[in-house]
Amino acid sequence: MSDNNNNAPLLRLEHIGKEFYGNRVLSDISFDIRAGEIIGLVGENGAGKSTLLNILFGMPVISSTGGHEGVMFIDGRKVNFTSPNQALAHGIGMVHQEFSLIPGFTATENILLNREVLNGSTMSYVFSDRVSTLDRQAMNERARAAINTLGVNISPYMTVSEMPVGYKQFIEIAREIDRKNTRLLFLDEPTAVLTETEAEILLIALNKLARSGIAIVFISHRLSEVKELCSRVIILRDGRLITDQKAEELTTRQIASLMVGRESERREVPQEIPEAPVEPDNVNYTLSPSPKKKKKKIKPALKVDHLWVDMPGETVRDVSFEVKKGEIFGIGGLAGHGKLGIPNGIMGLYPAGGSVRLSGRKLTLNKPRAALGRKMAFVSEDRRGVGLLLDEPLDWNITFTAMQTQGRFLIGIPYIFQIRNEHAMRKEAKKFIDQLEIRCTGPHQKAGELSGGNQQKVCLAKAFVLRPDVLLICEPTRGIDVGAKTLVLDTLRNYNKENGTTIIITSSELEELRSVCDRVAIVDEGRIAGILPASSPAEEFGMLMMGEKMRVALAATE
Amino acid sequence: MIRKLFDIIAGNAVPAVFIIISAFAIPLSGYSASYLIQELLTRIGRNSFLILSLLIPIMAGMGLNFGMVLGAMAGQIGLLFICDWGIVGIPGMLLACLIGTPIAIVLGIFCGAVMNRAKGREMVTSYILGFFINGVYQMTVLYLMGWIIPITNPALLLSRGYGVRNAVSLLGIRGILDNLIPAIITGTQGAGQFFSVQGGNAFVMIQLPFLEGSIRIPLATLIVIALFCVFIVWFRKTKLGQDMRAIGQNQAVADSAGIPVNRTRIIAIVISTVLACYGQIIYLQNMGTLNTYNSHDQAGMFSIAALLIGGASVSRASIANVFVGVILFHLMFIVAPMAGKNLIGEAQIGEYFRVFVSYGIIAIALVLHAWKRNREREAARRSLRGNKGGE
Numbered sequence: 001m002s003d004n005n006n007n008a009p010l011l012r013l014e015h016i017g018k019e020f021y022g023n024r025v026l027s028d029i030s031f032d033i034r035a036g037e038i039i040g041l042v043g044e045n046g047a048g049k050s051t052l053l054n055i056l057f058g059m060p061v062i063s064s065t066g067g068h069e070g071v072m073f074i075d076g077r078k079v080n081f082t083s084p085n086q087a088l089a090h091g092i093g094m095v096h097q098e099f100s101l102i103p104g105f106t107a108t109e110n111i112l113l114n115r116e117v118l119n120g121s122t123m124s125y126v127f128s129d130r131v132s133t134l135d136r137q138a139m140n141e142r143a144r145a146a147i148n149t150l151g152v153n154i155s156p157y158m159t160v161s162e163m164p165v166g167y168k169q170f171i172e173i174a175r176e177i178d179r180k181n182t183r184l185l186f187l188d189e190p191t192a193v194l195t196e197t198e199a200e201i202l203l204i205a206l207n208k209l210a211r212s213g214i215a216i217v218f219i220s221h222r223l224s225e226v227k228e229l230c231s232r233v234i235i236l237r238d239g240r241l242i243t244d245q246k247a248e249e250l251t252t253r254q255i256a257s258l259m260v261g262r263e264s265e266r267r268e269v270p271q272e273i274p275e276a277p278v279e280p281d282n283v284n285y286t287l288s289p290s291p292k293k294k295k296k297k298i299k300p301a302l303k304v305d306h307l308w309v310d311m312p313g314e315t316v317r318d319v320s321f322e323v324k325k326g327e328i329f330g331i332g333g334l335a336g337h338g339k340l341g342i343p344n345g346i347m348g349l350y351p352a353g354g355s356v357r358l359s360g361r362k363l364t365l366n367k368p369r370a371a372l373g374r375k376m377a378f379v380s381e382d383r384r385g386v387g388l389l390l391d392e393p394l395d396w397n398i399t400f401t402a403m404q405t406q407g408r409f410l411i412g413i414p415y416i417f418q419i420r421n422e423h424a425m426r427k428e429a430k431k432f433i434d435q436l437e438i439r440c441t442g443p444h445q446k447a448g449e450l451s452g453g454n455q456q457k458v459c460l461a462k463a464f465v466l467r468p469d470v471l472l473i474c475e476p477t478r479g480i481d482v483g484a485k486t487l488v489l490d491t492l493r494n495y496n497k498e499n500g501t502t503i504i505i506t507s508s509e510l511e512e513l514r515s516v517c518d519r520v521a522i523v524d525e526g527r528i529a530g531i532l533p534a535s536s537p538a539e540e541f542g543m544l545m546m547g548e549k550m551r552v553a554l555a556a557t558e
Numbered sequence: 559m560i561r562k563l564f565d566i567i568a569g570n571a572v573p574a575v576f577i578i579i580s581a582f583a584i585p586l587s588g589y590s591a592s593y594l595i596q597e598l599l600t601r602i603g604r605n606s607f608l609i610l611s612l613l614i615p616i617m618a619g620m621g622l623n624f625g626m627v628l629g630a631m632a633g634q635i636g637l638l639f640i641c642d643w644g645i646v647g648i649p650g651m652l653l654a655c656l657i658g659t660p661i662a663i664v665l666g667i668f669c670g671a672v673m674n675r676a677k678g679r680e681m682v683t684s685y686i687l688g689f690f691i692n693g694v695y696q697m698t699v700l701y702l703m704g705w706i707i708p709i710t711n712p713a714l715l716l717s718r719g720y721g722v723r724n725a726v727s728l729l730g731i732r733g734i735l736d737n738l739i740p741a742i743i744t745g746t747q748g749a750g751q752f753f754s755v756q757g758g759n760a761f762v763m764i765q766l767p768f769l770e771g772s773i774r775i776p777l778a779t780l781i782v783i784a785l786f787c788v789f790i791v792w793f794r795k796t797k798l799g800q801d802m803r804a805i806g807q808n809q810a811v812a813d814s815a816g817i818p819v820n821r822t823r824i825i826a827i828v829i830s831t832v833l834a835c836y837g838q839i840i841y842l843q844n845m846g847t848l849n850t851y852n853s854h855d856q857a858g859m860f861s862i863a864a865l866l867i868g869g870a871s872v873s874r875a876s877i878a879n880v881f882v883g884v885i886l887f888h889l890m891f892i893v894a895p896m897a898g899k900n901l902i903g904e905a906q907i908g909e910y911f912r913v914f915v916s917y918g919i920i921a922i923a924l925v926l927h928a929w930k931r932n933r934e935r936e937a938a939r940r941s942l943r944g945n946k947g948g949e
Contacts (some may be wrong), residue, residue, distance in 0.1 A: 084814075085816065100810070100811045100814055100815075101811065102804050102807045102808050102811050102812070103807060103808070104803075104807045105803070105804065105807070109800070109804075113804060113811070113812075113815040113817075114801070114804075114812075114815040114816045114817050116797055116800060118797055129797060130796065130797045130798040130801065131796050131797070131798055132796060132797055133792070133795040133796050133797075134795060134796070134797060134800055165941070310936075310939040310940065312939065315939070351936075351939075
């Protein structure tokens with residue numbers, strides 16, 4: 001594509017790094033992209049993919065936090081983008097994960113959004129181009145040309161809101177292609193919303209595009225697609241470039257294990273904590289083909305069947321699993337795949353359907369009160385929004401839910417006249433402040449004044465006060481420091497041991513789940529990809545997260 | 559299928575209800591066809607322009623522009639000046655427009671800038687802004703005019719020497735546009751009557767033998783309104799119109815495509831405000847008197863009510879909605895008092911109906927809008943989940 005300088009790669013990154021407020025998220029990333037190449041970029045959440053993209057596109061979030069390290073070259077010339085428009089001007093296009101299409105517009109209008117073909121008119125000399133009328137015919141032709149490049153058959157007159165999801169993805173890509181100078185195209189999880197056939201058509205289309213000289217960076221968690229499509233695979237982990245290799249040299253299994261890292265040497269870690277009060281057969285509950293498997297004697301504490309939850313950004317499509325009494329059950333998976341939706345849906349915070357049985361009895365969904373009434377407690381991932389009353393003192397926070405749903409910490413005649421029992425509230429709060437080592441000036445301090453870790457402990461205390469049978473916890477260690485992390489996890493483990501409470505932990509940190517839980521379910525695209533005992537090797541989990549089907553994972557263990 | 563049918567009915571429920579009410583009220587009122595048509599034509603000429611000025615902000619996703627009263631005030635200030643200077647006829651009207659335009663532009667820019675800071679709450683913001691600017695207008699008219707702003711005509715001023723009277727006669731431009739091109743539809747016996755009254759010749763005369771009485775048509779006004787419609791149709795086809803549609807549907811996407819969102823929104827409001835200024839001038843030339851402190855008050859409310867009755871929603875309105883709305887809304891105003899009187903001997907029920915209906919219809923439209931948006935959001939969420947998984 002570059003006529004003058006054929007040897008220079010289209011894009012070269014040298015030692016790109018980035019710190020956010022002293023927190024290193026990306027270090028020493030160097031690689032080249034050549035015209036017509038298709039590169040797979042893979043990495044877990046927090047591996048630094050989005051930061052890298054933000055740097056490449058000159059997003060304001062980078063410059064407003066002190067810029068980045070390292071240099072970028074396009075066609076051998078040094079560039080430094082300070083706004084996305086500059087990146088666009090250099091022919092870098094991006095197709096985002098969320099559709100940025102206007103629903104009421106036709107395919108044509110969307111593809112040519114703000115690049116409409118205009119009829120010349122005298123008015124435009126007096127005012128500006130904006131008073132010229134649109135040349136619909138020329139626009140439709142251009143849109144059709146862009147769609148044809150992709151090798152699909154979509155009418156340019158079709159309204160986007162009436163299109164199946166797959167079409168929308170094609171329209172997004174067509175929009176980038178129509179930009180005459182696009183030479184490098186970033187696709188962020190383009191197949192996530194597609195059906196299998198649609199995904200295949202897309203892969204073919206991308207191949208066709210690459211042959212026309214456009215370089216493509218394909219970001220996906222579906223490793224088989226990455227392997228099928230890409231010539232090179234770049235793996236990021238913890239902000240570092242782990243490998244940059246030809247795709248054929250890697251198996252999907254290798255990619256998964258490189259991504260998750262922490263090879264087999266950590267396999268023993270979970271076995272150091274065998275204290276969970278579970279019967280042996282619980283451990284291999286779902287996967288074990290063991291012939292010795294006994295008939296289940298106890299009813300499951302929680303049985304979820306075909307649950308769906310409409311939680312924005314964390315859609316749960318069809319999830320079924322069982323949790324044994326007294327078990328610590330982990331739910332893991334990549335962000336946005338629905339793991340947070342499961343506990344939120346069970347607790348009734350988002351519209352949900354399907355069936356949830358608590359000790360055999362059906363639970364009313366969509367009513368948080370019903371879930372709380374059945375002795376379930378919930379620690380939200382949104383600590384400051386849902387979890388705490390930030391402007392209220394600790395004793396209020398800790399006893400609030402128990403007061404509201406169980407009528408405790410009240411004096412007087414129920415339904416007629418009741419007042420708060422301040423003394424009991426304070427006593428209870430003090431008990432937990434000591435027990436959980438909450439650092440505060442006393443039960444009267446406002447919850448908003450505590451640090452993240454201590455706030456999380458308050459959230460736990462609030463749940464413990466309810467004396468739950470089943471405790472659901474989302475992201476227990478998100479945004480808290482390492483010391484507090486251990487303390488929170490130990491607290492959960494001890495609470496489980498002492499009270500036999502069933503605990504369900506949802507977390508993005510796989511290691512954390514593996515160290516605390518008995519079994520871990522991995523959620524992928526709103527469905528359970530598989531449930532493994534926590535002692536399984538990390539790469540097994542990695543495979544499940546990457547959308548490799550159960551069978552593959554099983555075959556690998558044998 | 560049933561859902562589709564339901565959607566069609568729900569989408570047009572408001573006009574349907576009004577058609578039904580009118581169908582009962584017209585025979586009850588006992589008015590003749592020619593009287594009704596005459597009244598309707600007058601009111602179409604009087605109000606359509608004001609209502610049409612609402613269309614462009616709706617297209618840009620800014621909802622119903624309650625801020626159009628700002629334009630109305632600008633128009634009234636223009637009218638006050640020409641009254642003072644004694645300029646009559648078409649030149650007077652044009653001069654009033656000329657004076658009102660810069661004021662409307664400035665007010666429109668101000669209104670648009672405020673609305674850009676209150677995205678998603680444009681309607682309530684513009685409504686309250688209307689009250690605020692009303693205060694400024696009253697101060698200008700009540701204290702500054704005749705004191706700092708020279709107004710010399712004693713017929714305009716309060717007896718204390720400054721401040722404008724509550725009622726200002728617009729005799730100089732009364733009906734000047736309506737009667738610019740005299741046009742008439744007559745029945746056989748009505749023609750002579752008309753000529754004797756007017757003492758002139760009709761430029762256009764249509765004879766319909768079955769008609770009783772005669773109908774005067776405000777032809778020039780209707781032509782101006784038709785031109786305005788052509789303008790809107792053309793405007794929709796321009797790049798600016800396309801940008802406004804894009805912004806109206808999704809600001810974030812429009813912004814990321816490089817469309818200057820805030821600027822375009824301000825342009826939409828400025829156009830609307832300026833057109834409302836002209837609309838108010840046309841309205842007042844028909845009425846013939848200016849209620850200095852009240853005329854603009856109800857301009858916004860009644861225009862919005864009429865548009866909504868025409869089947870428009872907060873996010874969607876067409877030229878057809880304007881005319882259906884004007885006809886249905888005013889038809890009801892004309893017949894309701896008489897029908898009320900004939901039915902229960904109480905003419906006031908019509909006036910009661912007017913207020914009740916305008917506010918009620920706006921409230922219903924807002925609730926419907928919120929309900930529809932919720933439903934769309936839910937559908938969007940469901941579609942994310944895909945068709946697999948239960949429902």
